Amino acid sequence: MGQSLLITGGARSGKSALAESYALETTGKAIYIATAQAHDAEMEARIAEHQKRRGPEWTTVQAPFDLADALVQSDGGDPRMVDCLTLWLTNLMLSDADWRAQTETLVHTIATQTAPVILVTNEVGGGIVPENKLARDFRDAAGWVNQTIARTCGSVVLCVAGYPMKVKSNDHPV
Template sequence: MARILLVTGGARSGKSTYAEARTLELGTPAHYIATAQAWDDEMEARIAAHQARRGPEWVTHAEPLDLVKVLRETDTAPRLVDCLTLWLTNLMLGEKDWETAAKALVATLPDLASPVVFVTNEVGLGIVPDNRLARDFRDAAGYLNQWVAAAADEVILTVAGLPMKVK
């Protein structure tokens, strides 16, 4: 089984920077699988900031929906998937069956030869959202994170820029 690492934490917790460093420790060049979509100027700026801090040791793949396909296509070097919660957002807003997609992703992990580092947001520590879509998203993210964490060899929680080993 490939080495699977899940890095989770809240917004601006340092999870992406930590995950990038851990991925590069596994070898270069590394594949950066970006799930974000630039729906507005603010998101475009966030994507640009992530791209600006990556160097030539990264090969970037923009894939908002089909993670299984891109993980299979890039199974020649370490991969970083940033991030699962944006992927989940894309699936849910696109009215895709997120649960089937998530279970297919987890089922694929044991077949991969090269390491994968996943970034995800911990969204279940706050208040109960006031609308159904937000509650559905929070619940789906919780299940997705549990499933990937169960399949992962290691789970790291980042808080205030500090990594804490959970598994």
Template sequence: MAKSMLITGGARSGKSTFAEAQVLALGQPAVYIATAEAHDAEMAQRIALHQSRRGPEWRTLNAPYDLCAALRESDGDAPRLVDCLTIWLSNLMLAERDWASEAEALAETVAAQAAPVVLVTNEVGAGIVPENALARAYRDAAGLLNQRMAAVCDELWLVVSGYPLKVKPQ
């Protein structure tokens, strides 16, 4: 497997399940770097669903904002899974942080990792142009973030309806 992998796809496309399998194939224990926070009951259910799939072979780190620090601190022998970049991006944007500079720092951090890292992100640019400014800004930022991470990662995968397609080979 490549040293770094970006996995993208639409909502409920199967990208997280595919990513978990890729990471566990690299060795156990594995590190799950979670970016989501449960601000409401629906998000709490989504987080619980992801947690229910993971067994004792996973160690979880929560990094809703400082993803670079979590990657640096966990860089060792264990493979890592970051799920997901678009939630991380929304956290940064809603906190009015400079997402562009943090995205560039993330790209540099991923490129410098010794242990494998798999990143999950949503493809949000395939639909219509959103009607409000915040949604348009988010869609554009996600597209730019995904392009930057795809450029720095060794492999890029697109998951469609549960089927992974390799887009960028190692």
């Protein structure tokens, strides 16, 4: 099994930049598996900001829904970075997909990978209780997805203000 690392933290905590640096550590090249979809100009700008940080050492794969397949198809070479699980979950929930089944498939896929996998996710349960059902359902689902993936990954890091804090460390020297 390849190394697997989950990086979690709040919005704009530096998770993606940290994950990018880890992904390039071993071979100097990496695969960026993007889950975001640009449905408006603001999201287009966010995606562009992430793309601007990356150079020619990155290959990008779009996987807004079938994340497990993207991992299977890209296994066996350079490290892969998935950014991010919470956008992937949003895509699944808004399309009425079975996000629990998709998460279980992802868990089994991560366990069989030979190349490193770095997954980025957001911690969403630290704030107030959302006022509407969809937001509460999303918060609960994100918590379940994060816990499930964290159990699967060899290492888990909490990113705070751009700095990593070890949560679980089995196979990544943070």
